[in-house]
Amino acid sequence: MIRIRGVRDLPREEYFAPGHGLCAGCTAGTIVRHLLKIAGRNTIVVNATSCVEVSTTMYPYTSWRVPWLHVAFENAAAAASGIETAIRVLARKGIIDPGRSVNIVVLAGDGGTYDIGLQSLSGMLERGHRVMYVLYDNEAYMNTGIQRSGSTPLHAWTTTTPLGKAMRGKIQPKKPIAEIVAAHRIPYVATANVAYPIDMDQKFSKGLSVEGPSFIHVLQPCPTGWRFDPRYGIKIGRLAVETAMWINWEMENGNFRVTTRVPKRKHVRHYLEAQGRFRGLTKEEIEEIQEYIDKEVERINKLVGEEVIGPRID
Amino acid sequence: MKSWRELPIGGIILEAGNSVKRRTGDWRVFKPIIDHDRCIRCLLCWIYCPDGAIRIVDGVYKTSDGKLWSLSFEIDYDYCKGCGISAEECPVKAIELVEEVR
Amino acid sequence: MQASVERVKTPYGIEQTRVLLNSNYTAAYAIRDVGVDVIAAYPITPQTGVVEKLAEFIASGELDAEMIHVESEHSALSAVIGASAAGARVFTATSSQGLEYMHEVLHIASGMRLPIVMAVATRALSAPINIWCDYTDLMNARDTSWITFIAYTAQEVYDSLIEAYIVSEDPEVMLPAMVAYDGFWMSHTYEPLYIPVDREIVRKIVPRRSRITLDPENPVTMGSIVGPDYYYEIKYQQVVAMEQAYRSVRNADRIIEDTFGRRYEPIEVYRVEDADIAILTYGGIYGTLLDAVDRMRERGIRVGAMRIRLWRPFPAEDLVSKARNISTLIVVDRAISFGASISGPVALETIAAFHRVGSSPDVISIVAGIGGRPVTERDFEGMVETVFKLGRRAREIGTLYWGVRG
Numbered sequence: 056m057i058r059i060r061g062v063r064d065l066p067r068e069e070y071f072a073p074g075h076g077l078c079a080g081c082t083a084g085t086i087v088r089h090l091l092k093i094a095g096r097n098t099i100v101v102n103a104t105s106c107v108e109v110s111t112t113m114y115p116y117t118s119w120r121v122p123w124l125h126v127a128f129e130n131a132a133a134a135a136s137g138i139e140t141a142i143r144v145l146a147r148k149g150i151i152d153p154g155r156s157v158n159i160v161v162l163a164g165d166g167g168t169y170d171i172g173l174q175s176l177s178g179m180l181e182r183g184h185r186v187m188y189v190l191y192d193n194e195a196y197m198n199t200g201i202q203r204s205g206s207t208p209l210h211a212w213t214t215t216t217p218l219g220k221a222m223r224g225k226i227q228p229k230k231p232i233a234e235i236v237a238a239h240r241i242p243y244v245a246t247a248n249v250a251y252p253i254d255m256d257q258k259f260s261k262g263l264s265v266e267g268p269s270f271i272h273v274l275q276p277c278p279t280g281w282r283f284d285p286r287y288g289i290k291i292g293r294l295a296v297e298t299a300m301w302i303n304w305e306m307e308n309g310n311f312r313v314t315t316r317v318p319k320r321k322h323v324r325h326y327l328e329a330q331g332r333f334r335g336l337t338k339e340e341i342e343e344i345q346e347y348i349d350k351e352v353e354r355i356n357k358l359v360g361e362e363v364i365g366p367r368i369d
Numbered sequence: 370m371k372s373w374r375e376l377p378i379g380g381i382i383l384e385a386g387n388s389v390k391r392r393t394g395d396w397r398v399f400k401p402i403i404d405h406d407r408c409i410r411c412l413l414c415w416i417y418c419p420d421g422a423i424r425i426v427d428g429v430y431k432t433s434d435g436k437l438w439s440l441s442f443e444i445d446y447d448y449c450k451g452c453g454i455s456a457e458e459c460p461v462k463a464i465e466l467v468e469e470v471r
Numbered sequence: 472m473q474a475s476v477e478r479v480k481t482p483y484g485i486e487q488t489r490v491l492l493n494s495n496y497t498a499a500y501a502i503r504d505v506g507v508d509v510i511a512a513y514p515i516t517p518q519t520g521v522v523e524k525l526a527e528f529i530a531s532g533e534l535d536a537e538m539i540h541v542e543s544e545h546s547a548l549s550a551v552i553g554a555s556a557a558g559a560r561v562f563t564a565t566s567s568q569g570l571e572y573m574h575e576v577l578h579i580a581s582g583m584r585l586p587i588v589m590a591v592a593t594r595a596l597s598a599p600i601n602i603w604c605d606y607t608d609l610m611n612a613r614d615t616s617w618i619t620f621i622a623y624t625a626q627e628v629y630d631s632l633i634e635a636y637i638v639s640e641d642p643e644v645m646l647p648a649m650v651a652y653d654g655f656w657m658s659h660t661y662e663p664l665y666i667p668v669d670r671e672i673v674r675k676i677v678p679r680r681s682r683i684t685l686d687p688e689n690p691v692t693m694g695s696i697v698g699p700d701y702y703y704e705i706k707y708q709q710v711v712a713m714e715q716a717y718r719s720v721r722n723a724d725r726i727i728e729d730t731f732g733r734r735y736e737p738i739e740v741y742r743v744e745d746a747d748i749a750i751l752t753y754g755g756i757y758g759t760l761l762d763a764v765d766r767m768r769e770r771g772i773r774v775g776a777m778r779i780r781l782w783r784p785f786p787a788e789d790l791v792s793k794a795r796n797i798s799t800l801i802v803v804d805r806a807i808s809f810g811a812s813i814s815g816p817v818a819l820e821t822i823a824a825f826h827r828v829g830s831s832p833d834v835i836s837i838v839a840g841i842g843g844r845p846v847t848e849r850d851f852e853g854m855v856e857t858v859f860k861l862g863r864r865a866r867e868i869g870t871l872y873w874g875v876r877g
Contacts, residue, residue: 096687096690097687098687099557099685099687101553108696109696112692112694112695112696113695113696113698114695114696114697114698114701115701117692117695119690119692120690121687121690122685122686122687122689122690122691122692122693123685123690123691123692123693123694124553124556124685124693124694125693125694125695125696126549126552126553126576126579126583126694127549127575127576127579129545130545130546130549130576132546133511133541133545133546133547133549133550133553134549134550134552134553134556135553136511136539136541136546136550136553137509137511137539137549137550137551137552137553137554137555137556137557137559137561138553138554138556138557138685140509140511140537140539140550140554140559141508141509141553141554141555141557141558141559141561142557143537144508144509144535144536144537144559145508145557145558145559147535148508148535150558150679151558155687157687174542174543174546175542175543175545175546175549177542178541178542178543178546181542182539182540
């Protein structure tokens with residue numbers, strides 16, 4: 056396990072090559088760079104169909120400097136289960152070097168995890184495979200053109216949940232995927248945010264070190280789908296935490312802990328107004344979102360037994 | 370382009386990281402320029418770049434007012450897409466986005 | 472294991488033991504003897520016996536492998552794709568709805584050129600839900616670029632699964648392979664067959680080969696997105712591999728013959744040399760057809776039997792050459808291709824095979840045995856009688872749906 060205390064602990068090697076086709080300012084690129092720095096060269100990546108998958112492997116070019124497999128949209132966890140089992144069996148039989156340990160990492164988007172991929176993910180978790188599942192969440196089916204997914208937040212505009220007279224964006228709240236995963240009682244579950252890279256990297260490192268499945272849910276601001284100038288990707292990630300629209304936590308063997316405290320939090324409108332996908336929301340709708348967040352904060356503070364997310368300053 | 374006989378089977382790509390042959394720098398409209406004297410070597414631009422287009426360059430750098438650094442940052446303009454994250458996140462505003470004319 | 476340990480020395484020197492097994496268990500024995508690393512499967516009637524027996528072998532230590540208890544058939548094939556890509560020798564099995572659920576992954580497995588082997592206990596497709604035998608599930612996988620064997624005896628299931636590994640792992644082929652047999656009629660009924668006493672013999676004829684795998688020492692990208700400028704060439708490679716698969720199957724047939732003394736051909740025939748009319752079919756009912764042919768011959772009808780054993784790649788040349796004396800060829804299909812000009816899938820391929828050479832017997836398409844409806848010797852005799860009665864008109868009808876009430 057690599058110990059990351061600060062930026063200077065990050066390995067310099069880039070296992071993710073430039074020249075990929077991710078949008079300018081796509082924070083998924085940042086996430087993948089970090090993931091591979093932590094995981095290192097002895098890593099096999101299974102990538103579900105997603106923005107990262109198509110943008111980084113447009114034949115005959117690949118950005119991956121580690122072995123990489125894509126099978127389909129909903130089955131990355133199943134394919135990874137197969138790889139994990141194969142390596143164990145082949146090592147036991149001496150067909151591959153039993154001394155070398157290999158990280159197996161699934162990289163999937165929200166579409167391929169919350170919705171179509173939930174079954175194979177659940178199966179992988181239930182069977183206890185030693186695989187780290189990294190969910191990079193841009194809150195819609197971005198690869199196919201910004202359609203709504205189970206991860207899309209309340210009232211967000213997407214191409215299939217427009218904000219109009221008869222329909223006001225997504226009408227359901229965001230599915231609590233990390234909690235669903237935690238309910239499988241795996242050794243390590245965490246939420247992370249690309250704007251808090253040291254916390255995110257520490258979680259990648261922990262996830263790779265456990266004996267069993269781990270799951271890291273990373274918020275990935277998307278300039279194209281969330282409608283903001285590409286330079287603000289990290290800033291918006293930060294606003295998500297500052298408004299408690301996103302909470303960084305981890306659960307290690309059932310022990311729940313919030314890793315990014317927010318002593319004084321901002322009104323959600325700071326986050327919402329920075330993004331075009333929430334443009335046109337009424338005051339009532341913004342307050343509805345604020346109430347939902349307030350309730351979430353109360354619940355989390357109760358769970359921790361301490362006010363880790365503080366009161367609103369506006 | 371290669372014939373079916375010349376391609377490896379199954380669409381496999383054998384050359385790791387060969388995307389470096391795609392110079393995505395030509396996407397750029399705005400070009401970030403680092404002011405090496407202002408830069409405090411916090412590493413944040415290198416940390417956040419989605420394309421890995423910022424390189425750490427080891428070597429002594431002396432600023433105009435005599436401060437010594439052991440490393441600097443270099444933007445690889447072959448790949449920089451000009452997203453602006455580095456300019457936005459730099460805590461001392463040492464990166465300026467300049468409109469590029471080509 | 473119901474074994475009568477009758478040791479039989481083959482003309483070629485190896486000792487085999489005579490056992491009594493159903494085709495499901497036979498498949499498990501073949502996989503045990505080949506020696507796989509990873510199995511992933513999901514239970515569905517009538518395949519269940521395969522994985523149950525394999526689990527027993529793993530539990531007892533007879534088979535050194537791991538079984539991934541996946542949560543669906545889609546995940547079963549996905550898991551073995553992952554395992555195979557990582558270098559393991561793999562196996563899965565399914566039927567009917569399971570084969571449909573993994574359908575998109577069938578294309579992916581062959582497109583990725585992975586040497587995966589699967590057993591299919593054939594079963595009718597929903598709706599309505601029907602757990603009994605017909606070959607609609609297998610026919611639906613026709614275009615998926617899997618090498619496909621259709622067995623008619625348990626012995627053939629054993630031998631064909633070994634061949635499946637030889638052929639799919641052949642570096643000139645590298646395509647997945649499936650071995651199909653009748654659900655229930657074969658999967659659940661017991662037949663005598665011979666398996667080698669010394670399992671090492673099987674391992675020797677299916678040696679492990681090195682190939683490109685997911686290996687941090689040599690990182691490759693598998694499953695990238697391919698655009699219009701390269702996809703066609705990559706798919707054409709599969710076309711070529713399928714053609715090569717025919718030669719590889721014939722080579723595997725020779726290996727089985729040399730090792731076990733049992734001979735197989737892509738198209739097998741019985742009493743066609745002096746026949747004017749022949750019935751071509753596949754799967755377990757071929758055994759019934761052989762008896763029917765003998766009965767008809769006793770009554771003076773010059774009829775012969777043909778069976779298609781290798782379905783993909785389709786052995787058009789073998790078919791044409793073996794049917795050269797036949798003037799009327801009845802093809803009995805156990806699947807319906809709805810809305811097709813000829814609803815019997817094998818009948819359609821048969822007509823295409825003859826079309827290529829320019830001369831053809833009268834090919835009559837008959838559909839029978841749908842949804843587990845039994846096909847007896849009487850049925851075959853009745854089919855021949857009906858075709859005689861219809862004469863020229865038989866061909867014009869298109870497909871005769873044998874035995875449908877009303």
